[in-house]
Amino acid sequence: MIILNLDRNDKMPLFKQMVFQLKNLMESNTLKPGFRMPSTRSLAEKHGLNRSTVYKAYEELWALGYIESRPGSYSIVRKRKEMVSSNRRSTRSRIPWESKSSEPGRSLHRDFKSMRKKYPSNFSDLINLASLELDPRLFPVDTFRRCINSVMLELGSKILTYGDCFGYHPLREYIAERLKIHGISVSPAEILITNGSQNAIELVLKLLTVPGSPVAIESPTYSYVPPLLNFFQTAITGIPMTPEGMDLDALLSSLESKSSKPALVYSMPNFHNPTGITTAQSHREKLLRLCESFQVPLIEDAFEEEMKYFGKVPLPIKSMDRSNTVIYLGTFSKVLFPGIRIGWIAADTESIERLAAIKKFSDLSSNSLIQAALYEFCKPGHFNFHVKKMHRVFRKRMHTAIHTLRDLLGNFDSLSWTEPTGGYLLWLHLKHTGMNEENLMHLFHQSGVALVPGSAFFDDLDSSSQLHNGSNASDSHHFRISISSQDENQIREGIIRLANALKKVYKK
């Protein structure tokens, strides 16, 4: 029987206290390998805790390798390996890594550390409206398991050899076919499979940029893009977002500039991250025309193309691309699940072959087994069925988010938000808060809800306050609300908590 000494007044969250004490019991061999842990329910009841707190603690212990799950949904203490005594080695490395690192490597390491600080991966008892990860409760795990089984039985060892660096051909065919639904006509030869979208973005940067190349991105943008651009030592030109899409006048002047004509333009026309804005049709046409006439490749990141659950979103820019100017990026991460790391690039065969060459020397090929299993999943219609289910689920969830916001915060003059036509993101704009971003964050956390602060999405911090209405008061802030990982009740509760916090801000 386990007795824990938990202190509700301690600064350390309860689940962390649990993790700490349980770890000690295991490391001291009080809880021996093979010991069957009590159920989350019984441990919660005994200590008068919320069951989710115990669950969090168990998840952490699992991640750290202290316990393992067994069928029948109980957990046992794992046999852990003895740590190697390090007295054979000096504690410090003989190599001064900081000075041996390339400058881009050093800067990426700094970004990495500051991001890990800014986004704690564990929100403890907060309602998580920060993460853009998909709700794992919606994953079709069992169907996918059967698909892996079936390809391994059918294809045997050949699916465990090195794959084609372009990707598994039947999957490329499926994707080419699927893209027709979105108005895109490409052949399988125009598809390159990648290790998710992030890998796709990197491949494109490797192909099109050298140190010093100007690159035009939306500002704000997906937070993992600026550090990568800095790693490749490109010169970032941030093009402000407008409610219609990126500011095309600003883009035009950068295209016309001799010194900063971009090597590529990177855009997320659907449910833009972080603002949720969908670029309007006429705006898409103009954007494409601009890139065509200046012969600048347009990178269309369509990470949520499949999530058009309200049904009124324009077709991809790629669908209008008669001149092969658009390099289109797709992914399964934001609609199926991310752990398989499969995305793709759709572009003309010549650029696809050049990108494949770079991929070949970076990692030889993507995982062939998983690609074949994914094809097995998609082919008989499971993917299509899953997308339809996701549409039903998120149509409801987004309705809940929008209506709860309207009900609770509709009459706050200093407050506005985007209402997206699909996807997972809303973008909150708070004016006249009289507080800085960090204090607002702290207040939200105290109220039990986590959002991502707007500054995370701007390469240049100064510009973060200039979005919308030209307001640049330092007490004007943005926050991203993501509904991707939470169910309706959680979304409603999260927004109630947010509203409680905002009532304090605006003293209502």
Add this chain to the structure above:
Amino acid sequence: MIILNLDRNDKMPLFKQMVFQLKNLMESNTLKPGFRMPSTRSLAEKHGLNRSTVYKAYEELWALGYIESRPGSYSIVRKRKEMVSSNRRSTRSRIPWESKSSEPGRSLHRDFKSMRKKYPSNFSDLINLASLELDPRLFPVDTFRRCINSVMLELGSKILTYGDCFGYHPLREYIAERLKIHGISVSPAEILITNGSQNAIELVLKLLTVPGSPVAIESPTYSYVPPLLNFFQTAITGIPMTPEGMDLDALLSSLESKSSKPALVYSMPNFHNPTGITTAQSHREKLLRLCESFQVPLIEDAFEEEMKYFGKVPLPIKSMDRSNTVIYLGTFSKVLFPGIRIGWIAADTESIERLAAIKKFSDLSSNSLIQAALYEFCKPGHFNFHVKKMHRVFRKRMHTAIHTLRDLLGNFDSLSWTEPTGGYLLWLHLKHTGMNEENLMHLFHQSGVALVPGSAFFDDLDSSSQLHNGSNASDSHHFRISISSQDENQIREGIIRLANALKKVYKK
């Protein structure tokens, strides 16, 4: 019933003629989707062909998506999607990709094309002593399938979420524990999981080099390293191989040089690719001391560490590394199977964290499901068992290779080869051939055996003839023999064919 019109006198190999004619039958709908293809045996018998020729043709059709396998090991014609009519698009891209590509991107594309030309992936009826791919007949497919099943049942959806960019913790623990067998003491925090060794090499280059950085590599070396080094615009210093390992005098002078002191030294101390040479123990100690005293990171590529089946190979350099100078690269590709793309880096925590930061922004994380399945495979001893089996199998295969070579070619004065103490590779040296490499290759192919020409492994073609004995006659050549993909009979037959060819060369 299928009637093919095959011409043995045609330049096009028989299997290609089959592929071509079967494709036409399918595209013209003569063979309709769902049609059950005759077995390879019956089709071979009817046309008086070798069964392996039919098998090759079927494999090609499978890869192109024309047929699919069914349980019970027969194949049916697949329903293929109509190709998209491209008349909507201009055939040429508006973007001049050649001039838009970065110079490194262009050069990698050239390497990619010339490699694809140099190594046709399909050797038709040749005995393949060229490929370093592992024999798929040895893959423990069914056990691995059960492991994937079991992790998906146990861990459910959480194993399909984004993984830790450092890798799946239990797998890192297992690898740290496994490395103890090889004398290496590292903690799990000193392990980073990568998408195979190629990805590991790339991460290290990204961390430690900038354009212009000198890098010391063995000459000859693994053929995928120089193109990657050129992509990162490093300055390659090729250090000649001696029978003991890389030439340390040459390394010393490059370490002492102000202008070309390397940012890193890259070495394969076991069963070196392509020469099969294993660096001697005293040589390893000196190499480590040199790198330590010049504070230059030593990259130890241990791609075949597990394949010490003759049992007399020194421990890894990393096992002596008290100063954290060595970055050690391991992989499952050359002992288990490559299609899962899992390798790792073992180094001190500081460099591991810096490498993880780069990995995070390159592809967020490796495939978490496959990592968990691999752990599930390793944990109860399947990996250990498999390695033992591989030892038994390849001990025999390498004996066969060495004894057949000695029997058939032992009395050729102008001919020598390395006899490795493990791994898969032998390195053949032909003097006084009176022929160029291309003609020798052609002769080998005519005799029915494929090897890789030595020039593929030299960054600088001129140096390829200078290895061993200082001979630099242009009729002196090297060829790599790989036994990794062939069984004993195939190895014996391949060497018999090679001997027949060499009898012609040396007019015996």
